Amino acid sequence: MKKPLEGIRVLDMTKVIAGPLCSMLLSDMGADVIKIEKKDVGEEGRTYGPWKEGVSLFYTVFNRNKRSMGIDFRNDEGLAVFRDLIKVSDVLVENYRPGTLASMGFDADALKKLNPRLIVAHLSGFGQYGPNRDRVAYDAIIQAMCGLEDLTGQVDGMPQMTGSSLLDCITGVYGAYGVMLALFEREKSGLGQEIDVALLDSGFSVLTTNMPDYLANGVIQTRVGNTDRVCAPVNTYMAKDRYIHINGGAQAVFKRLCQCMEREDLMDRFGDPDYRFDHGQEIDEILAEWVADKEAEELERRLTAFDIPASVVRNVGEALDSDHVKARKVVEFVDYPGIGPIPLPGVNVKLSRTPGAIYRRPALAGEHSEEILRDILGKTREEIRQLKASRAV
Known part of the structure; x- marks a missing residue:
């Protein structure tokens, strides 16, 4: 069954959560996502637990349905391969610090010259401009900075982080949303554009009434624990047991x-x-x-x-044991080399005619390098051999 984004090629230069989730959402809907990883090292997320027999489940959660290619960006031939991929791609997603791509020779003008139709999605902590753009940021830091942590927790307790990386995930969703909008607009203009999504902006976007209440009324809302801000009980x-x-x-x-x-x-x-x-x-x-x-x-x-x-109030294990959760395919299992079935989050957006799917397990680092060089860039066997010999890929 045809998927909505079939025919769209995405270069994924991302790591950890927000960026990988953004590109994964696109891959679920049929986009050909090529994850560009550091040669011989792989993406940073591969080093994080939890683990199953040496495989990072942190990495697999955010990287299904992608192909993986290893490139050494310190190698001129590796840079040339990346340039060639840009020329034949629709989207580039990256979540490095602002300016990193430019320092590699791929600023906005260079990318536009290589491919005027290219859509470039930048996901970062503070965005591509503003006084704090160069500061390092993680989900928890942004929760503290935007007021979310101050609003979370018991009334008389200390501020609390959320139980998962909420803002990273929301930023990834916003990133995918931005890519979809840019693809839609490109159908009219024929041109690509840049997308700027910041964790900080995502943090403020989930504060609901807290921002307008302060800006309009001067009221700083405080923690309410597990109660509600507008109604009771x-x-x-x-209860007796829990x-x-x-x-x-x-x-x-x-x-x-x-x-x-x-x-x-x-x-x-x-x-x-x-x-x-x-x-x-x-x-x-x-x-x-x-x-x-x-x-x-x-x-x-x-x-x-x-x-x-x-x-x-259930723990994760109890929650996953629900018949409803199973019926909705909230979790699916795929075989992974050497360890057998691993659990992956299901596809949340369920389209009636052109549904997304999990159709490719998370890739090993650099697993598809030769395939991509051959099938997408048209490299000969000898050219591939030379690129490998020079350690460009």
């Missing part, structure tokens, strides 16, 4: 919650949403007492039967 409660999160804040839901609790009298007392929110601690204590002597799994089933949003 919403919280994580300790935690459960319940969201009974919406008016219609609260009415059903009172029925589920067999406490219709609470509607008389807390029926007004504003009053209920202002007295959130009081209604929280009532709900916590009701939950305390009940087993969480049974409580979730009961609440769900009343159409009340609720879930036991």
